[in-house]
Structures are given as C-alpha cells and as structure tokens.
Amino acid sequence: MQILVVEGSATSRRFIREELSGGGYEVLEATNGADALQRFQQHQPPLVTLSVDMPGRNGFELCESMRALETIARTRRQVESIVPVLFVTARDSLADRERGYAAGATDFIVKPFAPGHLLRAVTN
Secondary structure (H helix, E strand, O other): OEEEEEOOOHHHHHHHHHHHHHOOOEEEEEOOHHHHHHHHHHHOOOOEEEOOOOOOOOHHHHHHHHHHHHHHHHHOOOOOOOOOEEEEEOOOOHHHHHHHHHHOOOEEEEOOOOOOHHHHHHHO
C-alpha cells in the first residue's frame, strides 16, 4: 500500500519514511503543498500523513484542498471513498485539533512520537 507523506522537514520525513517502509508500506514523499496535491491526484494514495507547518500552504489548507478534490472526483464517480489523513505534527493544541478535524483530518499523531506509534496508527 502506498502512503503519501507530506512533510517540510527532511529529518521528520526521513523518520516517518523509515517507520512506514519498515512496516512494508511504499512511501511517496512531498515537501510542500503544490507537490503534495500533484502526487495526491496522480497516485490516489489510500492514506496521507500531513504536517501542519510547511512552506507555502499549511497542512490545514492542504487538507481542505484534498477534500475538495475528492468531492469533485466523487461527483465524477472517479473515487468512492475518502482518503484518511493523519496529521503528524508538534502542534497539539485544542484549537489546532479542531481546525484539523474541520479541514477533514482523520486523526492526529503528536511529534515526537515513540517508535512504532505511527505504524500502529496506520495499521489500525
């Protein structure tokens, strides 16, 4: 299964990639919103991990854009389901979570996370 990892930090992206690859997942990477939207449309991954803080468009805006693309695709009957979006972020305030869920997030994983935590969240 492919997972689109959208993360501006090379260090965080590497850590996420290593954990997911170690669990047998194929990782597609994007470092910014424009690249992420292109990969999202092109590959239609069954799961996305998304950082809040990135260059250009932030994760909340990007999640909203992904949900809008899904709505268009569903009306054209190109997709039937909503792709789960896991925010992987150090921003863990109630306001951030509320904004993320309003944008279409499925869940939040707080950085730094213990080894295996992200993999368990993705597997469930």
